[in-house]
Amino acid sequence: MKLYDYVLSPSCYKARLMAALAGVKLDIRPVDFHPGAEHRGPELMALNPAGSIPILEDGDLVLTESSAMLVYLAAKAAPQWLGNDTAAEAARVQQWLSFSHRLTASLGA
Secondary structure, three states: EEEEEEEOOHHHHHHHHHHHHOOOOOOOEEOOOOOOOOOOOOHHHHHHOOOOEEEEEEOOEEOOOHHHHHHHHHHHOOOHOOOOOHHHHHHHHHHHHHHHHHHHHHHHO
């Protein structure tokens, strides 16, 4: 799995943290986000037309939203973290994903 990453991005940090917790080895591809604006270059715009990072590639799968990456990493490497899909467990997973978004938003992501 390859993660296009900017070390100061809270959204990228979430993906790196989940991968570490789930025991997933990532091929980290640093992106010259600032001042280089590499995320707006042709290679990365082809992967994510929104021009944002992180970007997670796993074979033919490309994910461009950190919350989706968290679910994917958990489902792939630590499915027990997602519960067994009762309504309450699904809501708890969504609650933590929403919390992670609020946290990164407060950090300036």
